[in-house]
């Protein structure tokens with residue numbers, strides 16, 4: 001479960017300051033999904049980064065429930081937030097999701113390694129097989145197509161069965177078929193694993209699949 | 220338009236622009252400082268030779284030399300009998316007592332233009348004083364200033380008790396008759412001098428290793444070379460030669476750095492270029508623009524590097540040699556060497572880097588590689604195995620070996636990259652290590668530079684260490700006695716008769732020296748009593764038979780002798796009982812047993828040196844006794860071997876302190892080259908960094924990845940540097956030194972010369988990659 005109340009975030013660039021997020025409130029129950037829409041520059045990525053604890057909000061609260069425990073992000077310091085992110089967040093970017101020097105399987109297993117969960121190695125391999133990537137285990141990302149790369153990224157985000165998966169335009173540069181495929185995987189798996197899914201997207205199709213919706217307007 | 224875009228780019232990235240200029244300046248600075256330091260060392264070693272003699276390289280001796288002999292010799296010379304001789308001058312050079320103080324009186328012909336200049340450049344400022352009265356006056360060192368104040372021409376920098384004057388005055392001071400002389404100094408026309416001078420200007424010290432000019436024998440005269448009278452100087456030259464070899468390394472590494480800077484810089488600019496190219500700007504235009512830019516940078520950084528280098532050299536020199544605060548002026552040659560070559564490297568390197576970047580395939584084709592490899596191998600073995608190829612051959616071999624090692628970096632990285640998935644272990648190690656081999660193009664040059672620097676440090680370190688071992692052994696042999704006495708045979712015989720049987724004396728040993736030709740090779744034959752004690756100096760633990768001979772390494776090589784072989788000397792047959800290391804002997808040398816009362820021509824000769832040990836050599840009593848001998852035998856030169864040893868060790872240590880500083884500079888410069896490469900590499904890594912951050916990788920783990928990467932880079936460098944370093948050390952000990960100085964340095968494989976540079980290298984890499992960590996963080 002995610003609860004955001006009266007969140008505000010601005011940036012200062014030199015002597016100019018812009019309010020990106022102002023008074024954002026939303027609630028996503030565990031196991032359901034949220035689509036964040038809005039025009040370019042409306043602050044979708046910023047909001048996701050705040051939810052992941054990568055950047056701090058200026059005011060307002062972000063509460064997440066993970067593994068039966070409540071986390072109040074603005075009460076955690078940076079290293080606590082990093083630890084929280086490692087354990088409970090799965091993140092999918094628009095591109096450059098994979099570390100080039102690690103093989104496909106290694107990329108997927110990285111969260112397990114980071115959390116010292118050797119027991120998940122089998123699970124990771126199975127996920128990849130389910131995603132139709134059985135023959136790509138040992139390949140390096142550079143030879144994979146964009147769609148394949150995104151599927152690997154989704155598999156990686158799912159590996160830990162985290163409390164929350166944050167996906168920032170996960171289908172942004174995919175064709176129709178691949179968009180369908182990746183979105184299917186994301187929503188189906190999130191449902192199966194009882195993961196809260198937050199997707200920032202420009203795609204009406206993708207947004208329509210989500211249980212909840214948040215539209216960020218221009219500020 | 221293009222210029223504007225580029226200019227904006229500089230302004231927008233001030234840090235990397237500054238880094239580029241700094242990198243170039245550093246390359247130039249290292250060339251300058253290494254050059255200045257080696258030049259100073261070279262100058263100082265030259266100063267070991269009395270300046271009055273420095274114009275003359277050989278000295279003609281004969282018993283009872285009179286002025287008429289000189290004039291006769293000169294007449295023959297003018298008639299063209301000795302075409303090799305360029306100049307000559309008579310000398311009076313004797314030791315005597317003046318008021319019970321031992322002095323050395325050196326008489327030179329002041330009417331000869333050249334000798335007058337030698338002295339006047341030393342101290343005489345006022346032109347007027349160079350009048351006829353000079354023919355009555357003397358130059359003395361500080362200690363004699365008072366005594367000769369009434370006829371003082373000037374005070375000179377010279378050992379205590381030195382008097383320099385016109386020949387007439389010297390004869391008068393010695394109480395000689397007007398026509399007696401000590402020896403004639405001659406200068407030979409050395410056909411290789413011009414080349415030697417040029418090489419010396421560019422790489423101070425290098426000429427020390429070039430073949431020594433061997434004068435023809437002159438009938439009726441004993442020819443002594445300057446080096447003959449200053450063996451320590453010869454040893455110093457050997458050291459100096461190594462310093463110059465190091466200078467070459469520093470130059471190479473600096474070039475690598477400059478090239479690396481060009482590559483890194485181009486890498487940063489590349490996106491801009493590519494966009495411009497897409498917009499329709501031709502590559503030639505862009506490339507020329509880039510080159511002009513590099514040249515501009517080269518100019519700015521070159522000039523600042525020049526002064527930075529001078530400053531650096533002075534600082535380093537004062538730290539290593541505190542007693543002599545030097546000023547190290549920049550001369551024409553430094554400017555040529557540093558600015559000239561760095562511009563060349565800037566432009567050619569920049570051009571090459573650009574060509575490489577526009578080309579899609581990597582490097583040369585396989586057949587070309589193999590072809591080059593075969594040629595290189597042939598040249599290498601020719602240089603190492605064929606002695607006739609000389610020092611040039613040896614250095615070409617070193618060059619080929621280094622080139623081979625440097626060019627193997629890129630293929631090595633490519634090969635490793637293909638094996639990347641075999642690297643296992645924790646994600647941290649995998650990430651760090653694989654990133655090293657992931658971008659061969661970016662890292663290859665820097666890694667090659669670092670490998671070369673570390674390898675040379677290892678090679679020279681091995682050589683120096685081995686050298687030090689030999690040096691100790693040489694000192695032990697040469698200075699086996701506490702005191703040494705040099706003089707004419709009659710004086711020495713008188714001396715011997717007087718001291719033999721004295722209670723203070725523990726042991727006395729007489730040496731005679733002969734020169735002869737065997738199979739056309741000039742040989743020095745030493746005659747002495749080879750009992751157990753004396754034979755031990757040559758590594759034999761028994762006394763020698765009358766028909767046995769000890770042969771120096773050089774002589775053994777020239778005459779193809781081995782232990783047990785027969786050697787005929789003046790119709791006597793000798794058996795070779797041992798071969799001893801030459802340690803920089805000038806002439807090939809053999810030592811035979813002294814046979815008292817035998818009439819054969821080898822064994823009977825006049826002594827020229829006596830060594831002796833005292834019972835309590837360090838006591839005041841012994842010192843007083845020797846002092847008494849000095850007074851009693853003013854014509855003899857009695858010196859303490861201990862002080863010689865001390866001086867030799869000091870010179871050695873100082874020179875090698877400088878050597879290690881030079882190595883440190885080279886490694887430092889290479890390290891900075893690597894740093895620049897790593898920062899350029901980081902452009903590739905922002906993506907992974909961002910990803911890792913979203914996955915919750917913390918600061919310490921990031922540091923761990925950095926360390927693993929540093930370790931990987933170090934590992935790659937060492938993988939190449941270790942065998943290369945060993946190879947260089949071997950060539951220096953077994954090929955370069957025997958060819959340059961006629962003696963093989965016994966190579967000792969001690970861990971320090973290897974561990975030292977390796978630690979240095981690792982430290983730099985570690986420091987660099989950890990130091991750059993801030994760039995890793997997400998923005």
Ligand SMILES: Nc1ncnc2c1ncn2[C@@H]1O[C@H](COP(=O)(O)OP(=O)(O)OP(=O)(O)O)[C@@H](O)[C@H]1O
Pocket residue numbers: 011012013020038039040041042043044045046047998
């Ligand atoms: N670190 C930062 N410093 C300054 N301004 C920033 C920073 N990060 C984001 N912004 C600004 O915040 C605004 C929102 O950015 P954000 O990336 O969240 O938009 P977005 O909704 O994800 O857009 P898009 O759909 O194009 O991805 C933009 O105007 C951007 O310029």
Ligand SMILES: [Mg+2]
Pocket residue numbers: 044045046168
């Ligand atoms: Mg965005």
